[in-house]
Structure formats: C-alpha cells, structure tokens
Amino acid sequence: xxxxxxxxxxxxxxxxxxxxxxxxxxxxxxxxxxxxxxxxxxxxxxxxxxxxxxxxxxxxxxxxxxxxxxxxxxxxxxxxxxxxxxxxxxxxxxxxxxxxxxxxxxxxxxxxxxxxxxxxxxxxxxxxxxxxxxxxxxxxxxxxxxxxxxxxxxxxxxxxxxxxxxxxxxxxxxxxxxxxxxxxxxxxxxxxxxxxxxxxxxxxxxxxxxxxxxxxxxxxxxxxxxxxxxxxxxxxxxxxxxxxxxxxxxxxxxxxxxxxxxxxxxxxxxxxxxxxxxxxxxxxxxxxxxxxxxxxxxxxxxxxxxxxxxxxxxxxxxxxxxxxxxxxxxxxxxxxxxxxxxxxxxxxxxxxxxxxxxxxxxxxxxxxxxxxxxxxxxxxxxxxxxxxxxxxxxxxxxxxxxxxxxxxxxxxxxxxxxxxxxxxxxxxxxxxxxxxxxxxxxxxxxxxxxxxxxxxxxxxxxxxxxxxxxxxxxxxxxxxxxxxxxxxxxxxxxxxxxxxxxxxxxxxxxxxxxxxxxxxxxxxxxxxxxxxxxxxxxxxxxxxxxxxxxxxxxxxxxxxxxxxxxxxxxxxxxxxxxxxxxxxxxxxxxxxxxxxxxxxxxxxxxxxxxxxxxxxxxxxxxxxxxxxxxxxxxxxxxxxxxxxxxxxxxxxxxxxxxxxxxxxxxxxxxxxxxxxxxxxxxxxxxxxxxxxx
DNA sequence: ATACTTCCTG
DNA sequence: CAGGAAGTAT
Numbered sequence: 001x002x003x004x005x006x007x008x009x010x011x012x013x014x015x016x017x018x019x020x021x022x023x024x025x026x027x028x029x030x031x032x033x034x035x036x037x038x039x040x041x042x043x044x045x046x047x048x049x050x051x052x053x054x055x056x057x058x059x060x061x062x063x064x065x066x067x068x069x070x071x072x073x074x075x076x077x078x079x080x081x082x083x084x085x086x087x088x089x090x091x092x093x094x095x096x097x098x099x100x101x102x103x104x105x106x107x108x109x110x111x112x113x114x115x116x117x118x119x120x121x122x123x124x125x126x127x128x129x130x131x132x133x134x135x136x137x138x139x140x141x142x143x144x145x146x147x148x149x150x151x152x153x154x155x156x157x158x159x160x161x162x163x164x165x166x167x168x169x170x171x172x173x174x175x176x177x178x179x180x181x182x183x184x185x186x187x188x189x190x191x192x193x194x195x196x197x198x199x200x201x202x203x204x205x206x207x208x209x210x211x212x213x214x215x216x217x218x219x220x221x222x223x224x225x226x227x228x229x230x231x232x233x234x235x236x237x238x239x240x241x242x243x244x245x246x247x248x249x250x251x252x253x254x255x256x257x258x259x260x261x262x263x264x265x266x267x268x269x270x271x272x273x274x275x276x277x278x279x280x281x282x283x284x285x286x287x288x289x290x291x292x293x294x295x296x297x298x299x300x301x302x303x304x305x306x307x308x309x310x311x312x313x314x315x316x317x318x319x320x321x322x323x324x325x326x327x328x329x330x331x332x333x334x335x336x337x338x339x340x341x342x343x344x345x346x347x348x349x350x351x352x353x354x355x356x357x358x359x360x361x362x363x364x365x366x367x368x369x370x371x372x373x374x375x376x377x378x379x380x381x382x383x384x385x386x387x388x389x390x391x392x393x394x395x396x397x398x399x400x401x402x403x404x405x406x407x408x409x410x411x412x413x414x415x416x417x418x419x420x421x422x423x424x425x426x427x428x429x430x431x432x433x434x435x436x437x438x439x440x441x442x443x444x445x446x447x448x449x450x451x452x453x454x455x456x457x458x459x460x461x462x463x464x465x466x467x468x469x470x471x472x473x474x475x476x477x478x479x480x481x482x483x484x485x486x487x488x489x490x491x492x493x494x495x496x497x498x499x500x501x502x503x504x505x506x507x508x509x510x511x512x513x514x515x516x517x518x519x520x521x522x523x524x525x526x527x528x529x530x531x532x533x534x535x536x537x538x539x540x541x542x543x544x545x546x547x548x549x550x551x552x553x554x555x556x557x558x559x560x561x562x563x564x565x566x567x568x569x570x571x572x573x574x575x576x577x578x579x580x581x582x583x584x585x586x587x588x589x590x591x592x593x594x595x596x597x598x599x600x601x602x603x604x605x606x607x608x609x610x611x612x613x614x615x616x617x618x619x620x621x622x623x624x625x626x627x628x629x630x631x632x633x634x635x636x637x638x639x640x641x642x643x644x645x646x647x648x649x650x651x652x653x654x655x656x657x658x659x660x661x662x663x664x665x666x667x668x669x670x671x672x673x674x675x676x677x678x679x680x681x682x683x684x685x686x687x688x689x690x691x692x693x
Numbered sequence: 694a695t696a697c698t699t700c701c702t703g
Numbered sequence: 704c705a706g707g708a709a710g711t712a713t
Contacts, residue, residue, distance in 0.1 A: 591700080
C-alpha cells in the first residue's frame with residue numbers, strides 16, 4: 001500500500017459506522033446480471049385467429065354438448081382456484097414488484113374459452129341423446145349462448161370497474177386480482193400509449209385505418225350474425241317440427257338468397273349492427289326482423305338433420321377465416337408500405353452513416369445566439385404568433401432550450417457534429433413484429449393487434465380488457481393503426497419551413513432514440529407539435545425533454561438542490577411528486593456514475609496503476625465514453641471540462657479507497673459521496689429556458 | 694414525521 | 704429508469 005495515497009483523502013475518512021450490516025455486494029461489473037428478465041408469459045398463446053376459430057368451434061361444441069358451458073360453475077371454481085394460487089404466489093414473493101408474469105390476466109375471453117370446454121375435448125361426446133332431451137338441451141344451450149353474449153358487451157371500458165363489483169364468494173379471488181391489476185393500471189401511462197392513441201391524424205392514414213377498422217368491425221358483425229343464425233336454426237328446427245305438424249310453417253323465401261348471403265358477403269349484416277343487443281333480451285326472436293332467408297339451408301338441414309352442425313361449423317369457419325384473411329392482408333399491406341419503409345439514411349463518403357437532422361447542443365460557453373431567436377419566438381403563446389404560425393401550422397410550437405433547429409431539407413451534407421449512428425435499435429417489439437421481412441404466422445400479427453395498445457411493458461397482455469367475443473375492440477384497432485398514422489404524419493412535410501435560415505440540425509432524432517422509434521425523416525415542427533400532442537410523458541408531466549435536460553445538468557451538478565430543480569424546471573408544475581421524480585432521476589444518474597467510477601477504479605488497479613497521479617479522466621478515456629454515452633447519448637453536447645475534473649477526482653477517490661481496502665467497510669462509499677457532493681458547480685443559465693411554451 | 698439518499702430489483 | 708426498502712438527517 002502506498003502511504004502517499006493517504007494524504008489525498010485522509011481528512012474525510014469515514015468515522016461513522018453504517019448501522020446497516022449489508023453484506024458487501026461484489027461489484028456489479030463482475031457479474032453480468034443484465035439479462036434474466038422473467039419472460040413475460042403473455043396470454044396463453046392464443047392468437048386472435050385461433051381465439052376466433054376456437055370460439056367458433058366451441059360454440060359448435062357448446063351446441064353439441066354441455067348445456068351450461070359458459071357458466072359452468074365448475075369452470076368458475078377452477079378458474080378461481082387458479083387465480084388464488086397465483087395470488088398466493090404473488091404475495092409470497094418478497095420484492096413484490098408486481099411481476100407481470102404472476103399476474104397474467106385471464107381475460108374473460110380466455111375464461112370463456114376454458115369454460116366452454118373444461119375438459120378440453122368436447123368433440124368426442126356421444127350423440128346418443130334422446131330426441132326430446134336433445135331438443136331441450138339445445139334450447140338451454142342457445143339460452144346460454146345468449147347469456148354468454150350478453151355478458152360480453154362490446155364496450156371494453158366497463159370491464160375495468162372491478163372495484164365496484166360485488167364479488168360472490170367463489171369469485172372473490174378473481175375480483176381481488178382484478179383489483180390489483182386495476183390498481184397497477186392506474187399508474188404511469190406508458191409513453192407509447194399516448195403516442196399511439198393520439199399520434200398523427202392525417203387524412204390519408206385515417207383512411208387506411210378506417211378501412212381496416214371497417215373490416216374488423218365487419219368481422220364483429222359476422223360473428224354476431226352467425227351467432228344469430230345458430231339461434232335461428234335451432235329455433236326453427238324445434239318450432240318447425242311442431243309447426244309442420246300443425247301445418248303453420250311456411251317456407252316462402254327465395255332460394256338464391258342463400259347464395260347471395262353466404263357467398264357474396266353479408267348484405268344483411270346491417271340488420272345486426274349490434275348483434276349483441278339483439279339477443280340480450282333472451283325473449284322470443286323476431287324472425288321477420290332478422291330477415292332470415294336461408295331457406296335452402298334450412299331445407300337442407302331439415303333433410304339432413306344429422307349434418308346440420310357440421311354444415312354450420314363449415315360455414316362459420318369459412319366466413320371467419322375469409323374475413324380474418326382479408327384483414328390480415330390489409331394489415332400487412334398497410335404496415336409494410338408505411339411503417340417499415342427503411343429509414344432514410346445517408347451513406348457518407350467515408351462510409352459513415354448519418355441520419356438527417358442531427359440535433360446540435362451548444363456548449364454552455366458558446367453563445368447560442370442562433371437559437372435564441374427561434375426560442376424566443378416559439379415561446380410565445382400560439383395565439384400571439386400572429387399570421388405566420390397560422391399559415392404554417394406545423395411550425396415549432398415548443399422551444400427546446402439549447403437545441404438549435406433546422407429543417408430537414410436544410411441539412412448540410414457534412415454537419416459539424418457528425419454523429420455516427422448505431423444500427424437502428426428497435427425497442428418496441430410489439431410494433432416490430434410485423435416487419436415484412438420476418439413475416440410470421442398470421443396469428444402473430446393479430447396477437448400484436450391484441451397487445452399493441454396496452455401496457456405491454458407493464459402487464460404483458462390485456463390487463464383487464466377482455467376482447468369481446470374474441471374480437472378486437474375498436475380501440476385496439478385504433479391503436480394498431482396509429483403507428484401508421486405517425487409515420488405518414490412525419491413524412492408529410494409542409495412545403496416550406498420558417499426556420500430555413502438556421503443552418504444547424506434539428507433535434508428530434510434524439511427523441512426518437514429515446515422512444516425506440518425508427519429514425520424516419522421528419523419535419524421538425526411536425527415532430528414538435530406531435531410531441532406535444534402525443535405527449536411523450538414519462539411521469540407526471542415530465543417528458544423526454546426534461547429527462548434529457550436533467551442528464552445534461554448532471555454534468556454540472558450531481559446533487560442539485562430543490563431550489564436548483566425548481567429554477568431549472570420552471571416550465572412544469574413542480575408538484576411534490578414531480579420534484580421527487582426529478583430527485584429520483586438524479587439519484588439514478590449518481591448511481592450509474594458511481595458504479596462506473598468504482599468499476600474503472602478497480603480496473604485501474606487490476607491494470608497495475610500504482611499511483612493516484614496516474615489516475616486521470618480525459619475525453620478519450622473509456623470512462624468518459626461510458627459516461628458520455630449515458631448522459632449525452634447523442635454526443636451533441638459539449639461536456640464541460642469541470643465535469644472531467646470532477647470525474648477524475650471521483651475516480652481517484654475510489655481508487656484510493658479501494659487501494660486502502662476501505663471497501664471492506666460497508667459504508668466506505670459514504671465518504672466519497674460527501675466529497676463529490678461538494679464539487680457541484682452552477683448550471684448555466686441557458687438551462688433555465690423552458691422546454692415548452 | 695418528513696425529505697432525501699443509497700441500495701436493490703426488475 | 705421506476706419502485707420499494709431501508710437508512711440518515713433535519
């Protein structure tokens with residue numbers, strides 16, 4: 001041990017003993033603990049298509065066998081038992097950070113599925129019921145189907161009010177679980193949701209979405225129609241046998257209607273715009289209203305009573321798969337043509353790849369004169385921006401402090417801050433499953449359709465919103481199409497941008513980075529306004545802008561006081577929660593900072609650095625690269641020299657402490673923290689510029 | 694009691 | 704990065 005090390009930091013040798021007797025954790029860099037995320041087992045593998053078909057087949061089976069499938073009490077009990085078990089598992093886990101895997105929701109759709117065939121194989125049931133019993137059973141089945149439909153209203157919102165339900169005893173565990181899910185769901189809305197919901201509303205993409213939505217609504221109608229026909233057939237069969245005996249049954253409808261109905265789409269589906277309410281009453285069916293015209297079918301059924309189920313099943317399968325196929329085709333067509341067009345990259349002469357519109361952050365020492373003009377103008381309230389803003393609605397409406405912007409069209413071939421971009425990183429699997437190059441099974445697309453709009457990072461599935469009748473709800477459809485809208489929105493550029501005279505790059509790609517979106521060529525003002533509308537809100541009003549700003553501020557202050565935070569985040573209402581959030585951010589920044597310091601200090605020792613004088617941090621140091629990558633990912637900010645000094649001091653402190661084996665003391669870092677906390681410097685006033693108007 | 698911090702986990 | 708547990712300081 002080199003005694004000369006001591007005089008550097010002897011004076012802040014820790015005197016306190018940490019009460020907490022934690023076992024010293026090995027340095028985190030020694031073990032790569034990066035990748036053991038519990039693979040969020042999403043909903044039990046059922047794709048939407050298979051759900052649809054399964055539903056169909058089950059309806060079939062339901063008609064054939066068990067009379068109380070949807071409300072089989074045994075099925076409910078087993079479901080409750082299952083959820084109880086899950087709850088126990090969940091609560092027994094100590095750090096109950098609400099693992100989405102243990103709380104995997106059983107949507108009522110899947111519930112119905114499991115309930116419909118609790119034994120898993122209803123197809124081999126015997127068909128040897130007596131005729132009378134069978135008729136009665138059929139009636140009961142139909143009633144149960146109706147009830148099953150009645151409790152699956154199309155609106156998904158009503159299913160989230162678990163708190164108000166009065167759980168029966170055998171459903172208590174289920175209700176408890178639902179409450180938990182609901183509670184967790186109220187938390188932070190994921191940024192993507194807002195993005196997807198409100199992102200881009202250009203007319204073109206709206207049309208695309210509209211078409212697809214229409215198709216899916218059609219599917220919904222078909223299902224309702226087919227359900228209605230099931231009921232019709234059974235009603236007819238049971239009644240006609242009596243009516244025929246009385247001579248009151250009249251068959252008076254044209255034959256070719258059957259053809260037109262079943263082969264040429266579904267013209268009568270308008271009658272069933274709400275296929276559910278039609279049957280919710282459970283009362284006698286209004287046959288004239290239903291416009292039942294399939295007499296050919298009816299005759300066929302009458303003449304071949306044993307084949308009716310098979311025929312109906314075939315019809316159902318055909319219609320459903322046809323509708324699903326067309327929908328899937330449309331999905332692929334639209335998505336592959338819009339969302340996944342390769343981002344526009346420029347291959348530079350030197351082989352460097354650069355996206356357009358690199359943001360440029362000026363160092364605090366440089367006069368950000370070119371940006372002030374824009375900022376001061378864009379900080380004006382929209383209404384005060386007089387004619388120009390009105391004529392150019394896509395003008396930047398949100399100021400980015402320190403960001404100098406420039407329309408994409410004005411990007412010079414060689415920008416000053418040339419940034420070599422990494423290959424595109426896709427952080428949104430739910431958006432990218434659909435990539436045309438890895439076309440997967442159709443059902444995956446629809447799986448994504450199911451998952452897309454929901455908190456896929458929190459719940460990994462449909463938390464409390466059942467898919468009505470196994471079909472996507474209109475909201476889900478919207479959420480799938482919205483990425484397309486975003487894309488078409490960002491590619492549409494106003495013919496002229498007012499900031500053409502600012503010869504620097506724009507700054508939206510960094511936001512795309514943070515959002516994991518592919519880099520698409522985008523007009524700055526368009527994106528800016530989109531940011532506001534889609535609100536990349538991270539938490540409680542804090543946005544990615546704020547996070548970026550906080551990270552840059554970290555280069556100046558590691559321990560910002562509340563006053564500093566208040567002064568520099570004056571553009572948002574600094575509630576207690578937001579302040580805590582900001583403080584938490586800096587805490588996280590510090591955590592990463594100190595981890596890196598310890599890591600590199602130990603590394604220096606391992607590499608044989610003998611004197612603290614040899615411990616230095618320069619801009620070409622690995623340590624600096626790591627830090628810069630973390631706090632200044634786009635490398636568009638000139639890190640102040642002072643930060644290098646502080647980093648060097650920190651590294652030296654760690655080096656000394658480790659060299660003196662102080663790290664055997666559980667609280668050995670406290671002294672270092674104390675030293676570093678005194679090295680804060682003032683944050684430049686430029687950071688006070690509000691991010692938003 | 695409250696605010697702030699670190700540590701740990703996901 | 705967020706959430707939570709737990710410690711510390713006021």
